[in-house]
Amino acid sequence: MVFDLDGTLVNSMPMVMRAFAHALQPFRPDMTEQELFGRLGGPPLRMFQDTLGDEAKAEQAMQRMVQYGRANWHEIQPFADAHTMLSDLQRANQSLALWTGRDRSSTQMILSEQNLPGLREVVCGDDLQTHKPHPEGLQTLLRRLAVESSETIYVGDADVDVLAGAELGVPVILIRHHREIEATVAAKAWHVVETPAEAYAILRRSVGLAG
Numbered sequence: 001m002v003f004d005l006d007g008t009l010v011n012s013m014p015m016v017m018r019a020f021a022h023a024l025q026p027f028r029p030d031m032t033e034q035e036l037f038g039r040l041g042g043p044p045l046r047m048f049q050d051t052l053g054d055e056a057k058a059e060q061a062m063q064r065m066v067q068y069g070r071a072n073w074h075e076i077q078p079f080a081d082a083h084t085m086l087s088d089l090q091r092a093n094q095s096l097a098l099w100t101g102r103d104r105s106s107t108q109m110i111l112s113e114q115n116l117p118g119l120r121e122v123v124c125g126d127d128l129q130t131h132k133p134h135p136e137g138l139q140t141l142l143r144r145l146a147v148e149s150s151e152t153i154y155v156g157d158a159d160v161d162v163l164a165g166a167e168l169g170v171p172v173i174l175i176r177h178h179r180e181i182e183a184t185v186a187a188k189a190w191h192v193v194e195t196p197a198e199a200y201a202i203l204r205r206s207v208g209l210a211g
Contacts, residue, residue, distance in 0.1 A: 001089055001097070001152070001155070002097045002141055002152060002153070003156075004100055004157060004161055006102060007157035007175065007177060007196075008155055008157050008196060008199075009086075009098075009116060009196075010082070010114060011076070011077055013177070014075070015072050017033055018072075019065045019069050019072070020036050020047075020065060022068045027052055027054075027061060037179070039051060045058060045059075073109065073110075077114070078116065079196040079197070081196075081197060082196070083116065083117065085203065085204065086116060086117045087118065088204060089204075089209075090118035095120055096120060097119060097121040097122065097123075097145060099122075099123045099137045099138055100123075100124055101132055102124060103124055104125075120145065121144045123138075132160035132164050133159075133160040133167070139168060152170050153171050153173065153190070153203065154170050154172045155173045155199050155203070156173075159174075159181070161174065162185050172188070172189050173191045173202055174189040174191070174192045175193055175196055177194070
């Protein structure tokens with residue numbers, strides 16, 4: 001079982017969206033939440049460079065985002081049942097891993113503070129030269145865990161998660177959080193659900209546990 005972090009195991013997205021909006025505020029007109037979400041999935045600096053088209057402004061935006069994040073880490077909490085679900089899967093002898101576009105420093109801070117159990121391997125957005133939807137991060141985890149694509153389930157909340165999994169033939173559960181999903185993306189997902197709780201139930205049933 002491989003998990004994304006933000007929007008999948010921890011409810012950080014409201015804070016993340018506010019952090020990105022705060023970072024971009026001095027440099028361009030406000031973006032809608034849907035526009036911001038569509039640009040997530042890789043290193044923040046790359047997103048700022050693509051959005052602003054200016055290296056100096058991107059660096060300043062990055063600093064603003066980091067400052068906002070440091071002041072608001074307390075807002076990031078695990079979704080209800082995330083701890084129990086991971087513990088259940090661990091007791092069912094499932095290998096658990098994390099693949100996130102978030103940088104390693106902030107990822108480790110969240111994992112340490114929230115004590116999410118059982119995650120044997122972690123690949124972060126700044127560990128590799130490639131980024132979602134390129135599947136290298138997922139491929140790396142499969143190799144480290146010595147499992148095949150057909151033996152793996154990946155859970156995420158972004159279109160890039162689905163596209164990366166589909167590239168390797170890994171079944172993906174997409175948590176949509178009530179947003180619209182393009183039909184071409186939804187068709188590549190194993191399951192499309194509204195909430196993390198629904199995804200957790202599917203994972204439990206897949207290993208013979210009560211949903």
